[in-house]
Amino acid sequence: MYIRCNNLLVGYNGAPVTGKLSFEIKEGDYLCVVGMNGAGKSTLMKTLLSLQEPIGGEISLGEGLKRFEIGYLPQQSDHQKDFPATVWEVVLSGTIGMHRGFFYKKDQKDLAMAKLQELGIAHLKGKSYRSLSGGQQQRVLLARALCATQKILLLDEPVTGLDPRAMQQLYRILDELHQKGITVIMITHDLNAISHATHVLHLDARKPFFGTQDAYYQSKQWKLFQEWEQGEASAC
């Protein structure tokens, strides 16, 4: 058991944005977290990352998973679009938690290089991050996240803004990482993501759902999610 949440309540300034959540994430799981806007997906993620405290309930970590050992792939923020940084600088910063020292040591550089090669972006090493395509940027951030963890990845809406081809590529990479034994937690809007998952957590203030992918396909929440997504698509 990597993460177990028991009656967890998350929110801001003492006000919960979700109902009580109980779920567990085991080694080798691929969990999709879905829910409408404002259902508390990002808040849950921040709580899991210990960026904020839970309002109620508890989170326990197990199997040697330490507090800052989750590889995080955040949503892209505006200010990164013109940030002068090379791919190497970005990926290397993923290893910042490994040592307390001031400068990067050899093992950190080796790890960053290995992750660049693993994701097939070693040739971009000296390139400027802001000049890359959306799909390439996501891969760079994924390499950075992989530098921070051996065990578990947390992705916040990773396919938002990607073109269909880059999206498929990212899902393929995640499948490969999952097969190599990395546990994946992904917050998503994308219906297609569910087909890659082993488990689904559907956030809803009244009726949250947590269970396997099969059970989710049978659930009322899945219907709701489909209707809502189609509504979104037709609204655009």
Added chain:
Amino acid sequence: MLEKIMFYLGFPFVQHALIAGVLIAMCAALLGVILVLKRFSYIGDGLSHVAFGGLAMATVLKLSDHNLLIMPVTIIAAILLLRFGSNGKLHGDAALAIFSVSALAVGYLLMNVFSSSANISGDVCTTLFGSTSILTLTIREVWICIIMSAVTLIMFCLFYHRIFTVTFDENFAQASGVRIRLYQTLIAIMIAIIIVLAMNLVGSLLITALMVFPALSAMQILKSFRGTLIYAACISMVGAGVGILISMVASTPVGATIVIFDLVVFLIHVGIGKVWRA
């Protein structure tokens, strides 16, 4: 022309102005890179107004060393602004408007009502636009500039990787166990100190230019964070040095000359950046 410059360089007060000006410009550019990248340029602007208010208060209270009051006031304002900016209750720009406008108003009111000087508008103008105060630095003030620049440089060297991680992606840094509050506070304090020192150089209204122009110029043509920092520091130092010399030779106001020089450099870099990317 050259003879004239060499003649001026012989005076100790010119040497002091150059040393202090170049060093302050370097620090301002380094911190300015962070401000620009984090979209915090407004904090530099707000703090400079707070520093003006502090200076007015110190003048009225007839303190022998103005910095004893201005420093703490500006540092506290810096920490408050960063906190307000990040917790969302009062948005950064609203907090800034309140801070800077009140500080300007209070400062000007104090100077007007309590000042014993015969030339109030001259005093205010000096504080806002710098004019000659860079040429009347005491040895002690020059040493403060030297020490503060050394501290800034050492901090940037030692914490370079953490500064990069926090600047590029706060959430990721925090999720990796970096204590971002500590770095935010540290950066806020450094910015406050540099702004107070820079008031001597360009005056409180023009400080933002000193921080923002070199960073923006460097970002137009460089692709790495390290390169941007180093280059911004270099062009800022050149700008301050050349600006001070031009202002002496041409008898123009120091602060405005430096800022206009930086502006020209910035425009040139925008041009170069456009051509390179095209």
